[in-house]
Amino acid sequence: MKIFLPIHKPSNMPHIALPAGYPGIRSLFMYSPVTAAPLNHLVQTLLHDPATSTLTPGERELIATYTSSLNQCKYCASTHGAIAKYQLSGDGKLVEDVVRDPQSATISDKLKALLKIAAKVQQDGKQVGETDIAAARKAGATDKEIHDTVLIAAAFCMFNRYVDGLATWAPEDPAVYDAIGKQRATEGYMTAPFVIK
Amino acid sequence: MKIFLPIHKPSNMPHIALPAGYPGIRSLFMYSPVTAAPLNHLVQTLLHDPATSTLTPGERELIATYTSSLNQCKYCASTHGAIAKYQLSGDGKLVEDVVRDPQSATISDKLKALLKIAAKVQQDGKQVGETDIAAARKAGATDKEIHDTVLIAAAFCMFNRYVDGLATWAPEDPAVYDAIGKQRATEGYMTAPFVIK
Numbered sequence: 001m002k003i004f005l006p007i008h009k010p011s012n013m014p015h016i017a018l019p020a021g022y023p024g025i026r027s028l029f030m031y032s033p034v035t036a037a038p039l040n041h042l043v044q045t046l047l048h049d050p051a052t053s054t055l056t057p058g059e060r061e062l063i064a065t066y067t068s069s070l071n072q073c074k075y076c077a078s079t080h081g082a083i084a085k086y087q088l089s090g091d092g093k094l095v096e097d098v099v100r101d102p103q104s105a106t107i108s109d110k111l112k113a114l115l116k117i118a119a120k121v122q123q124d125g126k127q128v129g130e131t132d133i134a135a136a137r138k139a140g141a142t143d144k145e146i147h148d149t150v151l152i153a154a155a156f157c158m159f160n161r162y163v164d165g166l167a168t169w170a171p172e173d174p175a176v177y178d179a180i181g182k183q184r185a186t187e188g189y190m191t192a193p194f195v196i197k
Numbered sequence: 198m199k200i201f202l203p204i205h206k207p208s209n210m211p212h213i214a215l216p217a218g219y220p221g222i223r224s225l226f227m228y229s230p231v232t233a234a235p236l237n238h239l240v241q242t243l244l245h246d247p248a249t250s251t252l253t254p255g256e257r258e259l260i261a262t263y264t265s266s267l268n269q270c271k272y273c274a275s276t277h278g279a280i281a282k283y284q285l286s287g288d289g290k291l292v293e294d295v296v297r298d299p300q301s302a303t304i305s306d307k308l309k310a311l312l313k314i315a316a317k318v319q320q321d322g323k324q325v326g327e328t329d330i331a332a333a334r335k336a337g338a339t340d341k342e343i344h345d346t347v348l349i350a351a352a353f354c355m356f357n358r359y360v361d362g363l364a365t366w367a368p369e370d371p372a373v374y375d376a377i378g379k380q381r382a383t384e385g386y387m388t389a390p391f392v393i394k
Binding site: 015016017028031032034035037038039041042045046052071072073117120121124125126128130133143144146147150151153154155157158159160161162163164165166167 | 212213214225228229231232234235236238239242243249268269270314317318321322323325327330340341343344347348350351352354355356357358359360361362363364
């Protein structure tokens, strides 16, 4: 049985006429399928596919969540926070700890160093310095893991601006994000939106 | 006859080991083909395909150039500035005028209003207000054109951070950008890099 998520009334109106009942980027994917295709392909490759990175999907979702939190994008931070939780065996406290302060969270030194790089990218790519890269290497990060971190943080500077720049609907109910998180952690990003199986 | 662009010595070293002789994002596309595929697909759809937007490719390249200029990304601003020039029948002065001050450039009121929105998106998507949207609509912009503007500006906040966050090589020689500009304006983004026919 498939249950569609309930339709909430948005607290603010989006800047353009978007399909009703779909929150955040999903309303934009319904509105513009021609750009949704490469954007979904990108996020599937960056965050979900096990073969495309030596960072785990959980680590990659934490980088996306942390970047979205720094950009104060409620929809993306809540959604990817919930996906990260399910990728990390349900450890929601770890996700909250990382969002609050990565350096005091119970994560590897490598991920701490990579999240420092992500925070620099969120401000401006040129902020990333040789010392940041050296610290990540010393903690065990490979070139490819540094690359993936920079691109994930950069990509969420896009997704966050796309979602907020058009004032899309960010649901208030945490259960909505939890349901999306469970679905995406299991299915990835290429399946139909908002269906809880 | 095909002539490959000359290989220049980078003035700074990239943060990770990238293929030599390829500038900017092209070195990243060679390094990571798995993410290059959706990124190239995205930029082709956003900027080049005539059927995907009622904004002309020249207008879309100006939005990309202006956003990249605000992010002070030399490689992207120079490359898309050159592509914009070729999309605008060779009018390089117009591109320079838009980068300097869109509101005094010889462009439509609609494009002026859309570039104001792009500048807000470059800072933070939440900066885009109802008055910005109303001004764009009054100048004749459709919902789809507002959508495309927000996504182009957001996407270049990603591309700029990807290029600068890994300290890729930005050539000094303007002729390199001019050659890339001519190629991309003609061929789009899906063909092999750096070949002047």
